[in-house]
Amino acid sequence: MKGFSVTSHDFTVSGRPIGAAALIISANIEIIPVKGAEAKLRALSAGSGVAITCSPKFGLERTLQHVESAARAGFHVIPHLAVRQIVDRAELEQFVRRVEKAGVTDLYVIGGDADRPAGRYSAALEVLRDLSDMDHSLTRIGVGCYPEGHPKIDDSVLLEALQAKQAYADYMVSQLCFDPSALVGWLGTVRDAGVHLPLRIGLAAPMSVRKLAELSFKIGVGQSLRFLTKQHGLVGNLILGTSSYRPEDLLGAIDPALLADPRQIEGLHLFSFNQIEATAAWQRQVSGAA
Template identity: 55%
Template sequence: MAQSAGRGISVDDIVRNASIEVIPLKGAEEKAAIVPTDTTVTVTCSPRFGLSRTLDHVAAACRSGHRVVPHLAARMVEDRKDLRHFIQKISDLGVDELFVIGGDGEEPVGRFGEAAEILQELGEFDHGLSTTGIGCYPEGHPKISEDALFDALLRKQQYADYMVSQLCFDASAMAGWLRSARDRGVTLPLRIGVAAPLRVRKLIEISVKIGVGRSVRFLSKQNGMVSNLLLGRAYEPMDLLTAIRKEISFADLSVEGVHLFSFNQVDATLDWLSRASGVEEAG
C-alpha cells in the first residue's frame, strides 16, 4: 500500500484499500457484479438466511471475477462436518480468505458458540485458507463487557491476520479504543468499519430485514446526523475517517484499510469511492 510522502499512512491510503460488504438479499448478486474486480467484496451471513445463502452469493461474486471474502458466523455452524463442508465449498470456488464472527443468533445451532471455537477448529485440519479476519468492537457490545471483549480478541488474534471494527460513527471512541487495544497487546492490523453514504429510510428498511436494528441506533450517537439524513442528505464517511486520522497515526497503530458497510447501496458506495480516491485529508 502506497504512503503519502512524509505523512505516513493517510486517509487516501486506507480508502484505496477498501472492501465493500454486501448482504445476501434479493438483487445483491447484480449489485456485487458492478463492483470493480480490484475491489474486494465481502458477503455476510445471518441466522435469518443461513449459510447456504451466503455460499450462493459468494459463488455468484466469484463468477463475476471478484476477490470474495465470505463471513462465517460460529453460531450458525452445526458441527465439525458442517464447518468442513463450508470450507470445502469456498475452497472449490477458489476463495482463500475467511472472516469469522460469533454471529447474532440468540442460541447456537450446534456446538460452536463463539468465533474463537471456529478458529481453533480450523487449526485442526488443512483448510487451504491464506488469510483470516475477525471482528472487534470499539463502541462495545450490548451483551458483553469490555474486558471480556478484549480477552476474546487476545485469544482469537493468534489465529487471525487482521481485524475489522463493527460499524462506527464516533472518531474519539475509535481512536481511544485502538490505543487501549495496543496497550493491552492486540497487534492485529485494523480495517476501520464505516457506513458507506446512505439514506436513513433505506438503512431502516435493510436493518429490519436482516435484524440489526442496532445499526440505526448508532446513528443517534452522531450529532446532527439523523436530522441531516431526514432532510435527504447522505452520510459522509470521509468526515469520520479524517477525524480519526487527526487523533491517531494510522502507521503507528497499524490501520491498514477501510471496510465499507454498503447496506447494498452499491452504486452510491462506488460513487463515493471514486470521489474519495485521491482526496487528502487536511491538517
C-alpha cells in the first residue's frame, strides 16, 4: 500500500477540492434519529447526503419520520432499512412507498441489530430479493460489509453473503474501521473473490478520542480502535481525554490512485454519532471555506 501525506496543500488545487478532500466534502453523514437531530442538520450544506439509522431502540417509525423531515429540508436522504424489524412483505412495501413519497431514491439495506427477527426476514439478502421483484422508484441500493469481520458471523459466511447480495445492490458501505491496512487488504481479498461493488468507506467523523472509544466499543469495533491508539500513541490521551482523532489520517495512508477510482471507492459514509456541527465544520475546513 502506497502512503501519502494529507496536509493543507493536498486538499485543494486553485481552490478546488481534490483527492481525499473531495471525498470528505461529498460524504454521506450518518444521523441517529433522536430528539433534536433535525435541528442539528441546519449545520450541513444544502443537498448534503444524510443517512438515517434504523435501530431496535427507536423502530421503523422513528426512522421514517426523520427521513421525511430531512427530505423536506432539501437533503439527499438515504434511509437505513434494518430487515429484522420488518414483519412481512406487506410492511416492506409500506416502508418503500413511504420513502418514495418523501422523494427518496437511495436505500441502505442491512440485517440490523435486533436479536430476534420481528417476522419473516432475518438477513438483508431476503429483503433484497423481494425488492428486486417489487415495483418501486428506488435507483440505488446499498449493503453493508465488514473489513475487520463481525463479532457474531464467520468471515467465510460474510463473504458468501456479500457475493450473493451484490447481484441486487449498487454499492457497499463498510463498518467503522481505523486500520487502513486492514481496509485495503480486505478490499483486495473481496475483489479477488469476485465482489465488484464500489465501496463507501465507513469513517468516524472527528471527535475526542475518549468519546470515540466509548462509542466504538458499544458498536463492536473496539479492536480497530486499539490499532488507532497503538499507532498514534494515544493510550495516555485516551485516558485523559486530551486528544482528538483525525479521520483524514486514515485516508492519507491509502494509495491516492485507489481513492480516486470510483469503481473501487465511490465515497465516504461518515459516522457522526450526531456530532453534526463538528462534522460540518471539519468539512468546511478541508474545503478551505472555514
